[in-house]
Amino acid sequence: MIGRKQQIIGNIDWWLFLAYLFLIFFGWINIYSASYSEEHASIFDMSVEQGKQFIWICICLGMGVFLLLFDAKLYHVMSFIIYGAVLLSLILVLLFGQTVAGNKSWFVITSSIKLQPSEFAKFATALILGRIMSDPKFSFSPGLSRANRFQIGGLSFNISKNGMWAILFVIIPAALILLEDDTGTTLVFLSFFLAFFRFGLNWLFLIIGLLSVIIFFSAILIPIYYVLISLAILGVIAFLFTKHLIGGWKIWLLMMVFFTGFALSVKPIYDNVLKEHHRTRIMVLLGKEKDMKGSGWNVNNSKMAIGSGGIAGKGFLNGSLTKLKYVPKQHTDFIFSTVGEEWGFIGSTGLVLVYLAFIMRMIWVAERQRSMFSKVYGYCVACIFFFHFFMNIGTAIGLAPAVGIPLPLVSYGGSSLMGFTLMLFVFLKFDSQDMHILR
Amino acid sequence: MEKGLGIRYVYFLIFGIVAFSFIVKLFLLQVTENAYKQYADIYAIRRVVKYPARGNILDRKGNLLVSNEYAYDLLMIPSEAKPIDTLELCALIDMDIKEFEKLTSQVWIKIKEKKLSKSLPVPIAKDLGKDYFSSLQEKMYKYPGYFLEKKALRKYPQPIAAHILGYVGEADTSVIRKNPYYKSGDYIGLSGIEKSYEEVLRGIKGVKKVFVDVHNNEKGRFMDGLYDTASVQGANLTTTLDMKLQVYGELLMHNKKGAIVAIEPQTGELLAMVSAPSYDPNQMVGRNKRKYYPELLFDKNKPLYNRAIMDGYPPGSTFKVMEALVGQQEKVLFPNTIHPCGGGFRISAAHRVGCHSHPNADLRYSIQTSCNAYYCAVFNDIVKKYKTAKEGYDVWRNYCLKFGFGQNFEGSDIPNIKKGNVPSSDFYDKQYGKGGWRGLTVISLGIGQGELQANALQIANLACIVANRGYYITPHVGKKVNDVDLLADGQFVRYETGIDDPFFDVVIEGMYGAVNLPGGTALIGKMNNIVICGKTGTAQNPHGKDHSVFMAYAPRENPKIAIGLLVENAGFGATWAAPIASLMIELYLTDTITRPALEQHILQGNLMDSK
Structure with a gap:
């Protein structure tokens, strides 16, 4: 009989664990660099970010080990309670929370300890989705047996009642977080949809989604007539060549009506519903405008810092633009600018590759789960990490709109580090228990 | 299950595409793009x-x-400085x-x-x-920091x-x-x-x-x-300065000590302000200042001192003009009033204020000839009119203040004007004890001597008051800021002296006579084509030769320029001060000089070392 502790350690996915350690450590030294000043030269100076992050890292590592001790079944049982508790805290923070950096999403415990329940909402949502989607009767497409569930590109447009529930469980916390004015974290909930495709959500939705994005931007940029004409031509081609794929003219007609209506409504929504700063961000992303005072300015400075790093970078603690605090939020949302400046093309590409491997490994591990619960959970977590990775680094180098979300495990922030550690270690526990049973 | 395994590659593909596009973008930013390279070696x-x-x-x-x-x-x-050559x-x-x-x-x-920051x-x-x-x-690249x-x-x-x-x-x-x-x-x-x-x-x-x-x-x-x-x-x-007049004024005052102030009477605008000896203002700029400033500061002739607005000298006989006006306003003096002269004014058996010899004078003639005895009597009459000397003196002093004496023209944009001195009655109370003094005790005030102190600006202002027949506008030097007219903007105020218009007739007549009629004290300043009204003065100087004082305005009708000037150690007012004023007036009004001999005489005069 092997001891319980050894079981856990023996079955842990060491690749994920090592990548986790690498990311938090690398993040920590970059936070040190980004917050460095002559008055606070020590990496353990508790009055500044690097020291606080060190404390958070210690807490999170302890929490991680602690999480590994629980039976994975506990989360299955508790998922509704955890989800309910998180929803409650999201409502409470709306009523009693405090505004930090524009988001009314913080519980302030002491002046230096603040908690953001939205960071834990992602975890709770992933858990509850695992719970309901692991139900044998669950399917996104109605009328299909469970066996057909994994088919790529289902033909039907309808969504099952179960599927509606799953989507609702995502939308509720997302809506509450949107009320906190935290657009970035709200958008993170889109990542659950990315995970849904693995579990039978029609890929057509993804295509529709992408097409909608393209139509949205085109409708803003070019006259609506061109958009409609292009849409008509595209529609005819689609009808002629993929008629058998999209399931008959009724669906085709439905889609045409939807896209035409969408294209026509973009401009009025853009002009009347969106706020000025949203419009500016869109314009900056499209390169139409240089918003030198708002987000465009951050992005410009971030690109400048990254670009100045060159191939090999300026070296640890030698990033002059970083030291001059040139990029705003350079220890949180723009930590990648510090990496880019001090570690150069080699270092920043290295970080991108490590991150890519980390997320791919998560998908890999999720896929090997025999329990549907942990598989769904694993996909959700991987997609959340991916979404953050995409938006955060994308913003820093000017490829994605500035939404202001951290780079998980790397950016400064206790709630964020704790939330992601929680998500990852629960997944590691699921996997290790699964592996143990397998043996 | 098998298809499920395959689907992960779709995710890998999506993730891979994103990571790949990041790397491409990073390559563009960090390796190929040159725009950001210039920031690579930013230091501070x-x-x-x-x-x-x-x-x-x-x-x-x-x-x-x-x-x-x-x-x-x-x-x-x-903090950035490195060892350099x-x-x-x-x-x-x-x-x-x-x-x-x-x-x-x-x-x-x-x-x-x-005490200092390293980075400043x-x-x-x-x-x-x-x-x-x-x-x-x-060479700056060699000196980092x-x-x-x-x-x-x-x-x-x-x-x-x-x-x-x-x-x-x-x-x-x-x-x-x-x-x-x-x-x-x-x-x-x-x-x-x-x-x-x-x-x-x-x-x-x-x-x-x-x-x-x-x-x-x-x-x-x-x-x-x-x-x-x-x-x-x-x-x-x-x-409001007139460059040409200013240049000429400084030229005339070359090798002399003293001050000229020229004002446009109707507006109070300063046309010229000369203080001699002067210095080249370029000497007070930049590196020159370090070299020249101590020199100027310790020069015994005090070139840094603005003599035009300093505490001053006794105004001398120019003061008699004010005296004549106040006397009339106080109804103790009339155009036909005659005071005996006889070579002076007797205060007591032992004391006498001297006067040069001339026939007994009426008011007009007293100005023309500047009779000392006459004005001692006028002053005494003004003070005597009231119950106590103190009361009478205060009335008289109040007129002085209204004429701008003992005042620094508050609201003027000419800074550091000194008030000069018109002693208060308290001063004499202290000096002689309460009730221990009379008009006769301080009689020298009546002819602009004694404790009185005035500067060229105040004397020029007196000329303005006569030219304007009763008022003056705060003397000032600013005309327009950008295109805003300061006078029209209400920056400078009109002051009334409280002297009624008719009283000016005989005074102006007297000042006309002083320059233009036989027996006038300033005949040397007479011009054929312009009528100048003026009054000479001599400020007693206990340290050496008396100071020459003169005030004038011209032309008599519709005056355009009023002038007050003082030449130190130049003796009687007519010798130096009056011709200088006359030449200045001529230049300002006609833009030419028709009396080269007079001009030459002034230019060659050197009063710097005479005592």
């Missing part, structure tokens, strides 16, 4: 203050009196190497004592002109009007403490127009933040210039 952000040029100062006809010229300060940022640098900035080393070591001591620039050499700049600029800061210095196309224009200098600590606008090393107007119009002339400072690399090169603007502010040049000030 430097805050460069952009000093605005001060506004130009013009004369009333638009001639440039003061403009600007660029110069450079060499500054050092201690000090010998070479010192040669370039014309500085003694020991002085340089002393300066830098003092800076480091202050930094150690936490310290001036090493100031006001380096264009010549220094061109040779320095090429040192940089040049451009600034505008004052330049005077004509070396005139030094006193009234004033000068600028560095704001001292008391100013900096009081006014946060000024930082150490900033310039501020310290005297004259530069002082009174400081806020108009100084403009608005700008700030430019730039990146610099270790080699001290600018590497672009911080935050794309978002935090930069533009400097705005100071407003142009048009003064």
Whole structure:
């Protein structure tokens, strides 16, 4: 009989664990660099970010080990309670929370300890989705047996009642977080949809989604007539060549009506519903405008810092633009600018590759789960990490709109580090228990 | 399950595409793109203050009196300074190497004592002109941590009007403490127009933040210039001065000590203000100042002293004009009043105020001949009219104040005008005991002597009052700021003296006679084509030869210029002061000089050392 502790350690996915350690450590030294000043030269100076992050890292590592001790079944049982508790805290923070950096999403415990329940909402949502989607009767497409569930590109447009529930469980916390004015974290909930495709959500939705994005931007940029004409031509081609794929003219007609209506409504929504700063961000992303005072300015400075790093970078603690605090939020949302400046093309590409491997490994591990619960959970977590990775680094180098979300495990922030550690270690526990049973 | 395994590759593909596009973008940003390379060796952000040029100062006809010229300060940022070839640098900035080393070591001591910040620039050499700049600029790369800061210095196309224009200098600590606008090393107007119009002339400072690399090169603007502010040049000030008249006045006063003040009576506008000896205002600029300022300061003739507005001399007989007006207003003097002269005014058996010999005079003739005895009597009559001497004296003194004597013309833009002195009755109470004095005790006041002190500006103002028949406007030197007319804007106020218009007739007649009629004291100033009204005076000087005083205005009808002047140690008023005033009036009104012999006589006069 092997001891319980050894079981856990023996079955842990060491690749994920090592990548986790690498990311938090690398993040920590970059936070040190980004917050460095002559008055606070020590990496353990508790009055500044690097020291606080060190404390958070210690807490999170302890929490991680602690999480590994629980039976994975506990989360299955508790998922509704955890989800309910998180929803409650999201409502409470709306009523009693405090505004930090524009988001009314913080519980302030002491002046230096603040908690953001939205960071834990992602975890709770992933858990509850695992719970309901692991139900044998669950399917996104109605009328299909469970066996057909994994088919790529289902033909039907309808969504099952179960599927509606799953989507609702995502939308509720997302809506509450949107009320906190935290657009970035709200958008993170889109990542659950990315995970849904693995579990039978029609890929057509993804295509529709992408097409909608393209139509949205085109409708803003070019006259609506061109958009409609292009849409008509595209529609005819689609009808002629993929008629058998999209399931008959009724669906085709439905889609045409939807896209035409969408294209026509973009401009009025853009002009009347969106706020000025949203419009500016869109314009900056499209390169139409240089918003030198708002987000465009951050992005410009971030690109400048990254670009100045060159191939090999300026070296640890030698990033002059970083030291001059040139990029705003350079220890949180723009930590990648510090990496880019001090570690150069080699270092920043290295970080991108490590991150890519980390997320791919998560998908890999999720896929090997025999329990549907942990598989769904694993996909959700991987997609959340991916979404953050995409938006955060994308913003820093000017490829994605500035939404202001951290780079998980790397950016400064206790709630964020704790939330992601929680998500990852629960997944590691699921996997290790699964592996143990397998043996 | 099998298909499920395959689907993960779709995710891998999506993730891979995103990561790949990141790497491509990073490659573009960090390896191929050159726009950001210039920031690669950024070392620091430097805050460069952009000093605005001060506004130009013009004369009333638009001639440039003061403009600007660029110069450079060499500054050092201690935290960035590296060991350099000090010998070479010192040669370039014309500085003694020991002085340089002393300066830098003092800076480091202050930094150690936490009196100075390491990262703030310290001036090493100031006001380096264009010549220094061109040779320095090429070598600056050799001196990391040192940089040049451009600034505008004052330049005077004509070396005139030094006193009234004033000068600028560095704001001292008391100013900096009081006014946060000024930082150490900033310039501020310290005297004259530069002082009174400081806020108009100084403009608005700008700030430019730039990146610099270790080699001290600018590497672009911080935050794309978002935090930069533009400097705005100071407003142009048009003064009331007449450049040509000012130049001529200074020429006439060459080798003499004294002051001329010329005012346009209707407006109170200062046409010229000469204080002699003077200095070239360019001597008070930049590096020159260090050299010349001590010289000027210790010159026994006190060239820095503005004699036109100083505490002054007794106004002498010019004061009799006021006396004649007050006497009439107080109904103790009438045009036909005759006081016996007989060579003087008897105070008592032992005391007599002397007078030159002339026939007994009426009011008009008393002015024309400047009879001392007459005005002693007038003064005595004014004081006697009231119950006590004190009461009568206070009435008389009040008139003096209304005429601008004992006043510094509050609200005037000519700074540092001294009040002069018209003693209060309390002063005499102290001197002689309460009730221990009478009009006769202080009788010398009646002829502008005794404790009385006045300056050329006050005497010129008296001429204005007569020319205007009863009022004056605060004497001032500012005419327009940009295009705003200051007088029309209500900046300067009209004062009434309380003398009724008819009383001026006989006084003006007397002043006319003094210059134009036989027996007049200032016949030397007479002109054929212009009618000048004037009054001579002699200020008693216990230390040496008396001072020559003169006041005048012209033409008699519709006067355009009023003048008050004082020439030290020049004796009787008519000898030097009256001809100078006459020449000034001629130049101003006709733009020519028709009396070259008189002019030559004045120009050759040297009264500098006569005592």
